[in-house]
Amino acid sequence: MPSHREAVVAAIRQELAEARGAARAVLAAAETARGEAQQRRGLVRDAYATCLNQLAEARDAARRDIQRRYENESAKLASNVRRLAAISATGAAGTPWRMWTPTEPEPGSRPGLLRVGTLTIDDTALLPALVPLLDIAHVNLSGDQRTIDGIITGLLLRALGSTRPGQVHLTVYDPEHLGGTLAPFAPLGVISFVGPGGLGAMLDELVEHICRINETVLAGGPPVDSWRVIVLLADAAAAAELTQAQRAQLDRVCRTGVSCGVHLIVRGVDLVDHPTVHRLAVREGIAYSQATGELEIRLDPPPPAEQVAAFCRATAERLRAGPPPARFADLEPAEYWAESSAHGLAAPIGDTTDGTLIEVPLGDDPPHALIGGPSGSGKTNLLYAWLAALATRYGPEELALYLLDFKEGVSFARFVPGPRDPAWLPQVRLAGINVNADREFGLAMLRHLGEELRQRAQAAKRFDASKLSELRGEDPDGHWPRIVAVIDEFQVLLTGRDAVADEAVALLEDLARRGRSQGIHLVLASQDVSGIEALWGRSGLIGQFTLRIALPKARRILAEDNLAAALIPRFHAVVNAQSGASGANVVVRLPDAGDRLVWRTLQRRLWRSRPAGCEEPRLFDGDAVPRLPSSCRPSGPVPPPSAPIGNSPGAVLGERIDVAARPARLRLGRMPGRNLAVLGTRIDEACDVLASAALSLAAQGPAHFSIVCPDPDAGRHAARLIAELPSADWRDDLPGEEFLDVPHYVIGYTLDAFADHTMLRKLLAEGPERRTHVLGWWRSAGRLRDGLGGPGARLDPIGAWVALDVHGSDLAPLYPHPGGPVWYPRTRRALFFDRSVHRTPEVIIPYEVNSDHT
Structure with missing residues (x-):
């Protein structure tokens, strides 16, 4: 253990x-x-x-x-x-010298800045360096003298090249070199050099000029559209010699000049500090501008002296030639037919020297226009320009045009369809050309406008409207365009003391007085109004034409003390909206509006845009002979409802001189006197009257014709007529008492050739009640009277007659009033009188029926 x-x-x-x-x-x-x-x-x-x-x-x-x-x-x-x-800095104001050319400014634009060199931001950014001058500032330069002189040369060339010739006037004070510094500008024509002792006088004159401009602007005058540039090239000695008075005047110009178009470019003298003074300092070839601060400006080299001199010579030539006419294309708006005419019309006819378009108004005030100018002064060109401006701004629903030309020409023919061009100006309702011998057509147009005025006045009364703008507001579904009636050489219509002139003056006066409120405007053009007898004592008529347009050398258009028309050059006009009073003048440059190709292109563009239902205008050509309408021939269609025949057959004798181009008809009923006498020696026209009457009667129903022709000269006409009639017989004498179941028409050629007139008198007296009518040709009124029984015979059986080359006094026995009608025979015109219809005869145009070329 x-x-x-x-x-x-x-x-x-x-x-x-x-x-x-x-x-x-x-x-x-x-x-x-x-x-x-x-x-x-x-x-x-x-x-x-x-x-x-x-x-x-x-x-x-x-x-x-x-x-x-x-x-x-x-x-x-x-x-x-x-x-x-x-x-x-557009165009010449900013283009480098290697590509530089002068450029015209756009109309209405103002000057901009001017290039002097380039700004360097870094190695890659080179920017234009600009300085102000015209309308903005004075330029005060300091530093190296030779470099500064090159800058000034460039500034002046750019300012002159970017404005119109004559708009910039140069004054140079160069005491050291006596003007030699800017010698290349000497050919310019708008430059003056001041000697060493003239500085004080020059400054005093500038101050006075500024005072005058200020007074004009304060009084409501036009703004400054030209400039004076004063170049002072002084050295230190010259600057020291400025007196106290000169310095004071220079300071006044410096403070007040820019607003009045006076600008200083000064070297060697320090200008007073002011917002309008722009300073530019030059040191060792580099410039520093007041606008760019510390940024360096690499200056452009000065322009070559040869380039400056060549430009100045070309500008001087243009100044001597005068300003060119305005461009026709400038009158066109950006958008066609975008304007309303409810409150009036306004359209440009040209521009001013600075390119600003000048509009001419028509409305409540001014309501009507009077245009004057001698032959060759450009009235037709002015009318073309005005009509183009109106037609591009106002569509056919807003504007209706009535055009009448009493000259021996075809000024308004281009606005209607022609044989080579079917297009027409959509706003045109009527055009009359070659009417210098047909005053009756001018009267017919005035009657038509008078009827339009009456209809508008009645409509305005229904809607309780006092003027067109109110009527259009109250009646938006109505068709009430403004009407412009243009009458060129209107004095022809009013010449003489006869019934046509009296009625025309009365109608014009009524249209001028009442037309303004109903949207009807008159434009009268003439070479001179001093000799119009019909207007003597009628100052109230001319007084309604408050808009006056005077062409060069026009007389009696403006007021007696207004001499502006005598001073203007060709292609110009004076527009005055205050009855020609002095002080109300506006001088306008007119474009060249007569180019047929340009007009045709514009008109075709408008024509293609015309609205549905836009009717072709009526053209009356006094030199044209109308043809018998196909509806008046037996093989033609039944006459349209617009021209009813009625119970009595109607014989068509010719075309009436009126707006609607209606035929003149003679009713042949069962009443005494329903016979026709054609009087005169013009065989072709007399035969055409008989042929048109017979063919038109044959087209209206069953009838029988007896052709009587004792004269062999008329035989060929009679033969052509009988060949076209469906039921006819050729007779050597007058028919007896033959009674037919259909109307019976006796067509007699040269009835005065018969020795025995017993049967003729019986037919004339008793035939109409039995539907037998005589349509005969007598070669004079005296022969007709002899055939009916002599000087004391009653002519009642002849109820209607057509007179050709028979004077009015010879027609007295056939006329119900003493002395006979006022009638001066002319080719292809006839005087038609029907006792049962007319109070006074009417002029007709015999149709071309069976002439050789038809």
């Missing part, structure tokens, strides 16, 4: 072994923990390193993005500056 000591030792050894085991376990755990910690520290280090790398990459990316953004913003800013520079 072990001893106690051994047991204790064993126990201690056991505890030591356990302690060593526990220590080893603790050491093992510590090693494990240490490994894990090291591993964790490695992970942290790796994560930190990763974050640093990411931060570095992010920082580098941010730097690159900032650089990109900077570069993008810089490029965008440079692009904006270039774009602004291109807008601010």
